[in-house]
Amino acid sequence: MTVRLIPLALRFPPIYGNKKYRTGIILAKSLFELPPTASISIDGDTRVFPINRIFCVGRNYAEHAAEMGNTVDRSAPFYFTKSLQSVSHGQSHIRYPTGTQNYHHEVEFVVFIGEAGHNIPAHAAMDHVFGYACGLDMTRRDLQAIAKEKRRPWDLAKDFEQSAVIGTITPKKTFGQIGPQKIELLVNENSAQSAYLSDMIHSVPNIICDLSEYYTLQAGDVIMTGTPAGVGPVVIGDKLDARIDGLSNLVVTVEP
Numbered sequence: 001m002t003v004r005l006i007p008l009a010l011r012f013p014p015i016y017g018n019k020k021y022r023t024g025i026i027l028a029k030s031l032f033e034l035p036p037t038a039s040i041s042i043d044g045d046t047r048v049f050p051i052n053r054i055f056c057v058g059r060n061y062a063e064h065a066a067e068m069g070n071t072v073d074r075s076a077p078f079y080f081t082k083s084l085q086s087v088s089h090g091q092s093h094i095r096y097p098t099g100t101q102n103y104h105h106e107v108e109f110v111v112f113i114g115e116a117g118h119n120i121p122a123h124a125a126m127d128h129v130f131g132y133a134c135g136l137d138m139t140r141r142d143l144q145a146i147a148k149e150k151r152r153p154w155d156l157a158k159d160f161e162q163s164a165v166i167g168t169i170t171p172k173k174t175f176g177q178i179g180p181q182k183i184e185l186l187v188n189e190n191s192a193q194s195a196y197l198s199d200m201i202h203s204v205p206n207i208i209c210d211l212s213e214y215y216t217l218q219a220g221d222v223i224m225t226g227t228p229a230g231v232g233p234v235v236i237g238d239k240l241d242a243r244i245d246g247l248s249n250l251v252v253t254v255e256p
């Protein structure tokens with residue numbers, strides 16, 4: 001009987017990820033190339049912020065929860081996610097998506113994680129933040145209503161191409177403390193959504209603390225922190241102008 005010796009390196013190829021949280025992805029030659037990772041420009045920096053994951057907080061402003069007919073859960077935030085392919089950045093237009101007759105705007109304060117962590121205490125949470133930007137959590141509201149009614153996931157309503165519209169990042173140290181800044185969305189120059197960041201039910205440190213119980217947050221993770229009241233439908237030709245005091249405006253027009 002002959003014994004074939006297979007080199008150890010071939011039997012056990014290297015694996016991505018640190019030892020504790022291995023993803024199981026094997027290093028080998030790819031069948032095809034994927035598009036580059038979505039990256040966001042940074043005010044005053046020639047480098048870009050590469051996105052790893054996108055977490056979104058639901059019902060984080062009381063008046064918005066009320067306008068959707070929902071009660072507020074103050075005990076803990078809840079989340080849904082968007083995939084990297086949903087990111088739109090640096091484009092002046094977004095396309096009206098297929099499969100909806102009720103496409104809605106949601107202006108949001110977006111938080112960028114710059115340092116990894118698991119079980120992060122709230123008092124240390126801000127050490128993990130790199131910066132902030134204006135964002136739009138674009139939503140197929142009719143599909144979300146069906147999903148809620150049928151107790152299905154929200155993916156079709158929330159996670160589709162160009163549904164995570166993200167503006168230029170302002171670093172944390174430039175922005176300062178979160179609180180009194182106004183968050184507003186103008187639709188065709190008219191104010192549609194308006195509130196203050198201090199109106200958030202779950203603060204940014206509390207969100208990071210809570211989320212990091214369930215995920216090992218990584219540099220590159222992004223958190224969209226929920227939308228104030230005033231969400232509504234957009235149609236082709238509408239100009240959306242998202243503004244948060246201290247951040248770069250985010251302006252996009254909806255095209256066919």
Ligand code: MG
Nearest residue numbers: 106137226227
């Ligand atoms: Mg939202």
